[in-house]
Amino acid sequence: MLKPQNGPTRELVTLDGLFAFRVDSENVGLRDGWQSSPLDTALEMAVPASYNDVFAEKSVRNHVGWVWYEREVRVPRGWAGERIWLRFESATHGAKAFVDGTLVAEHQGGYTPFEAEITEHVTAGTTFRLTVAVDNELTQATIPPGKVVVTEAGQRAQTYMHDFYNYAGLARSIHLYSTPQVRVEDVTVVTGFEGTPGPGASGTVDYRIELDGAAAADSAVRVRVLDASGAEVATADGASGTVAIPDVVLWQPGRGYLYSLVAEAVDASGELVDSYTQPFGVRTVEVRGSEFLINGEPFYFTGFxxxxxxxxxxxxxxxxxxxxxxxxxEWIGANSFRTSHYPYSEEIMDFADRHGIVVIDETPAVGLNADFAGFFGTGAKKTYDPDFVSDETAASHRQVIEELIARDKNHPSVVIWSIANEPQSSEEGAREYFAPLAQLARNLDPTRPVGFVNVMFDNAEKDIITDLFDVIMLNRYYGWYVNTGDLASAEKALEAELRAWESKYGKPMIMTEYGADTLAGFHSLYDAPWSEEYQADFLDMYHRVFDRIGAMVGEHVWNFADFATSNGTMRVDGNKKGAFTRDRRPKTAAFTLRKRWSEIPNRK
Ligand code: GCB
Known part of the structure; x- marks a missing residue:
């Protein structure tokens, strides 16, 4: 699943812009074959964007089911004889894509790319009608899961057990691109180094290239490694192997030095057939005892x-x-973030690579927890029950792990796979459910630590799955959902809990969420929840505790910025735990964090 690119043998055009748009309110589009003729609509919609907040009509925002996008696409005339591909960076949550009415691609899962070869359906130099039907429904079989209910007023409504609004549509780019008949289909790069970081260290690059195409077997592979200035530093022949980079410059937190691996397919006479340039960084990641090491040096996560x-x-x-x-x-001194609670767009991952920002990369497996039923007003009682987390859920969960790792395996910024956020981890069935998933992630990528994010209800005594993972990631809300407004008691409870985890496992621990809802502009001299002062004091309290616990290797505040959620009595125009408002203005806590993260003692 290589990100498409322009190159000496490939061309790429973006299909972003305005599409005709129709909401399938009666859910009849597929039955009536809306793909077979131009969409009957006056609406237009921008891609990339979620459609929900773009229109003034409530009915569009609250729609449950399919929406349809359509535009004419011209295939560049120079593409005759090439293979032609259509690529969607995401469609939330399910999609069917049609070329002149013919189904060419189907995908389920809202945050990972999919593509289709459409060579036989199109002609270079002419146009075709691209129609994309996108479904926003979340069910027991999807990740994240959800349930469509009928309200007392008789309307279909989407419910779900996660705390962010169910934005939907084509929120990322769509591309049309060409490749030669034989093409580089996949590139995998695993790096290491010998010697101490600095001049004289030698980098190792294990690579594996896969070719695709009828005549792929007649092609040979060669690779060239270029440094950041474009100078060639190593070469090799063969579809897989190891190359050395003398005097390697490591990828480091704060310094995202990137090399390029140019993977080339050549024919029997040595002519270039296809070329794909894969950026990569040379770095290692390791868990040793209770330390988290990047390039052999302890790393302390700061961020969100x-x-x-x-x-x-x-x-x-x-x-x-x-x-x-x-x-x-950068301003606030964050060196890292978590892609809570789904894979982010690839542009964000590339940016993190280039700028040395460390990433905990998370699947969309959020809301697998019946204990939240009260909070979200749904009826589930048990989590690992055929009525909730079923075999179908598990199959989708496997798929999102596979697709995340396939997409992001070459990003040096990614240092941990988080395979779920706050699943129920104490109930009978949790271990049976998670053991194969943890194993799957390890098999797909033996080089990165694997973890999941633990929920407050399932403390060190109750949780039954943490030993399956390499790092402990905890979301805690002492001083907010419990000990509300009582930071002294919260401090005691937090410290006691962290010490219990530390002594039970001795693994590195990251606080992946801690935060307090805060209304920008509300001030108080007292410990008033929702005030800017309370948020800042709350964070200071957590930081005092972290600094007393040796196994703590990181702190990610919840959240970077205020964000939209579904309706509910717990949320006022969304979740307000941001250090920044939704329009990215700093709250008082942002200055607190900036101060701490610029002076953190013995911690980077
Ligand atoms: C959590 C969830 C996060 C919520 C947050 C909150 O534990 O992981 O998605 O937004 O709590 O603010 O309640």
Missing amino acids: GMHEDHAVIGKGYSAAHMVNDFSLL
Whole structure:
């Protein structure tokens, strides 16, 4: 699943822009074959963007089911004789894509790419009608799971057990691209180094290239490694092997030095057939005792759990918003973030690689927890029950792990796979459910630590799955959901709990969430929840505790910025635990964090 690119043998055109748009309110589009003729609609919709907040009509925002997108696409005339591909960076949550009415691609899962070869359906130099039907429904069989209910007023409504709004649509780019008949289909790069970091260290690059195409067997593979200035530093022949980089410059937190691996397919006469350039960084990741090591040196995570979430565009990718978010991360002294609670757009991962930002990469497996039933007002009682987390859920969970690792395996920024957020981890069935998933992640990528994010209800005594994982990631809300407004008691409870985890497992521990809802502009001299002062004091309290616990290797505040959620009495215009408001203005806590993260004692 290589990200498409322009190159000496490939061309890429973006299909982003305006599409005709129709909401399938009666759920009849597939039955009536809407793909067979131009969409009967006056609406237009922008891609990339979630559609929910773009229109003024409530009925669009609250729609449950399919929406349809359509546009004409011209195939460049120079592409005759090439293979032609259509690639979606994501479609949330299910999609069917049609070329002139013919189904060419189907995908389930809202945050990972999919593509289809459409060579036989199109002609270079002519146009075709691209129709994409996108389904926003979450069910027991999807990840994240959800349930469509009928309200007392007789309307279909989507319910779910996670705390962010169910934005949907084509929130990331769509591309049309060409490749030669024989193409580089996949590249895997695993790096290491010998010697101490610095001049004289020698990098090792294990690579594996897969070719695809009828005549792939007649082609040979060669690879060239280029440094950041474009100078060739190593070469090799063969579809897999190891190359050495003398005097290697390591990829480091804060310094995202990247090399390129140019993978080339050549024919029997040595002519170049296809070329794909894969950026990579040379770095190692290791858990040793209770330490988390990057390049053999202890690393302490500072930063946030984030969301792809902005006014109007929802979860839509926007280059300007992305650069702004990274700029704020740098300003505040964050060295890392978690892609809570789903894989983020590939542009974000590439940016993190280039700028040396460390990433905990998470699947969309959030809400697998019946204990939240009260909070979200749904009826589930047990989690690992055929009525909730079923075999179908597990199959989708396997798929999201496979697709995440396939997409992100070459990103040096990614140092941990988080395979779920706050699943029920104490109930009978949790171990049977998670053991094969943890194993799957390890088999797919034996080089990175694997973890899941633990929920407050399932403390060190109750949890029955943590030993299956390499790191302990905890979300805790002492001083917010419990000990509300009582930071002294919260401090005691937090410390006691962290010490219990530390002595039971001796593994590195990261606080992946801690935070307090805060209304920007509300001030108080007292311990008043929702005030800017309380948020800052709350964070200071956590930091005092972290500094007393040796196994703590990181702190990710919940959340980077305020974000949209579903309706409920617990949320006022969304979740307000951001250090920044939704439009990225700093709250008092942002200055608290900036101060701490610039002076953190003995910690990077
Ligand atoms: C959590 C969840 C996160 C919520 C957060 C909260 O534990 O992981 O998705 O938004 O708590 O603010 O309640």
